[in-house]
Each structure stands twice: as structure tokens, then as C-alpha cells.
Amino acid sequence: MGRTAQFDHDTVVRAARDVFWDRGYAETGVAELEAATGLTRSSLYHAFGSKKGVFEAVVAAYLDDVVRTRLAPLLVPDAAPTALADYLAEMRTAIASGSPRARSGCLLLNAACAPVVDDEPDVRALVVGYTAELRAGVAAGVARARADLAHDASAALAEVVASLVIAALAQARTDPGAAVRALDAASAAVRAWA
Structure with missing residues (x-):
């Protein structure tokens, strides 16, 4: 009979998330995960199966704690018409603030830009699923903000x-000014689209 885990799963996932977020999936080594989590390689593999298993646990937590929390106001049935503007403004403020987390960019898009995504179909599927959720949230926000638009124009x-x-x-991560300008352009497009 195997030993029970002697660590807090959420704490380990958060520690691993910070490493993946800072370094990316491809550049993160198991030794770095050991150092960040305080677990040995065998404990990590026993708990998560592999480095990819650790990353999948990190992504699940990231989606729940970061992405879905921000998208939730866009997806509720009675979403405010200002929900999309609020979402864009919150994101703009976070990036413009220059906080360490904002400077790290998006965990999943950082992974998407790494060559490993071509070699790891499961990681690619996580990124595609994430962008689909983001697109659905934005589409719902656009529908509420611009109820005057025909379906094709809204889409x-x-x-x-x-x-x-x-x-x-x-x-x-690399050009916060350009990121802010992109969000400003998104807000302007919502207001001006005909």
C-alpha cells in the first residue's frame, strides 16, 4: 500500500504555477519544480505522473482561479451591458500597472508560443480550449454590449x-505598451463597430 501524500496539493500547484508562468512549459525542468514545491522528483511523479501532469494540474487551477473568474461576469445570463468594457478595463489596468504577474503575461499563451506545443498534443489541446473559453466570453460580452448588431456583425x-x-x-510580457494599445483598440472597436 502506497504512502499518503504529505503535502498540500493546492500549495504545490501554486508553486509549480509560478515556475511555469515565469519560465514557460518547455523551459521548466523537473529540478526547478522540485526546488519550488519542496517535493522530490519521485513525489512529483507519484502525485502527478509526469511534468506534463504537473502542468495539467497547474492549467486546471489557472483556468479556475484566473481565467474563469475574469470571464464569469461576461457569461452570466443577466450580464450587464458594461461587462465587456469592465473586463477590458480591468485587464488594461493590470497590464499597465507593471505588476510582476502582469509582466509575466498569460500562462497558457506563453506555453502556446513555445515549440513544445507542436510536440505535446495534450498541451496544445489545453491552449485551444482556453482560447475557445476566452472567445465565448468575449462573444457573450459583445452580444450584451452591442445588442443593436445583427448576428453576423456581432460575431x-x-x-x-x-x-x-x-x-x-x-x-x-515583452511589450506592455503594445498590449495596452491592443486593449484600447478592442474597447474602441466595441464602441464604433457598425
């Missing part, structure tokens, strides 16, 4: 806004 605007949000998240 086109949602695609433009989601693409600008993804661009902003991808640029937050």
Missing part, C-alpha cells in the same frame, strides 16, 4: 475583440 466584432485580447495577453 465579426467578437472575433476582432477576442483576437486583440489574445494579442494583448501575448505581448504583455
Whole structure:
């Protein structure tokens, strides 16, 4: 009979998340995960199966704690017409603040930009699922903010806004100014789209 885990799962996942967020999936080694979590390689593998298993646990927590928390106001049935503007403004403020977490960019988009995504279909699927959730949230926000638009125009605007949000998240790490401009362009598009 195996030993029971002698660690707090959430604490370990948060520690691993910080490493993956700072270094990316491809550049993170198991030794770095050991140092950050305080667990040995065998404990990590016993608990998560592999480095990819640790990353999958990190992504699940990231989606719940960060992404879905921010998207939730866009997806509730009685979402305010200002929900999308609020979402874009909150993201803009976070990136413009220059906080360490904002300077790290988006955990999943950082992973998407690494060559490993081509070799890891499970990681690629996580990123694709994430962007689908983001696009659905933005589409719901656009529908509430611009109820005056026909379905095709609303869908086109949602695609433009989601693409600008993804661009902003991808640029937050290397060019926060460009990320802020992308979010400003997204807000302007919502107001001006005809």
C-alpha cells in the first residue's frame, strides 16, 4: 500500500504555477519544480505522473482561479451591458500597472508560443480550449454590449475583440505598451463597430 501524500496539493500547484508562468512549459525542468514545491522528483511523479501532469494540474487551477473568474461576469445570463468594457478595463489596468504577474503575461499563451506545443498534443489541446473559453466570453460580452448588431456583425466584432485580447495577453510580457494599445483598440472597436 502506497504512502499518503504529505503535502498540500493546492500549495504545490501554486508553486509549480509560478515556475511555469515565469519560465514557460518547455523551459521548466523537473529540478526547478522540485526546488519550488519542496517535493522530490519521485513525489512529483507519484502525485502527478509526469511534468506534463504537473502542468495539467497547474492549467486546471489557472483556468479556475484566473481565467474563469475574469470571464464569469461576461457569461452570466443577466450580464450587464458594461461587462465587456469592465473586463477590458480591468485587464488594461493590470497590464499597465507593471505588476510582476502582469509582466509575466498569460500562462497558457506563453506555453502556446513555445515549440513544445507542436510536440505535446495534450498541451496544445489545453491552449485551444482556453482560447475557445476566452472567445465565448468575449462573444457573450459583445452580444450584451452591442445588442443593436445583427448576428453576423456581432460575431465579426467578437472575433476582432477576442483576437486583440489574445494579442494583448501575448505581448504583455515583452511589450506592455503594445498590449495596452491592443486593449484600447478592442474597447474602441466595441464602441464604433457598425
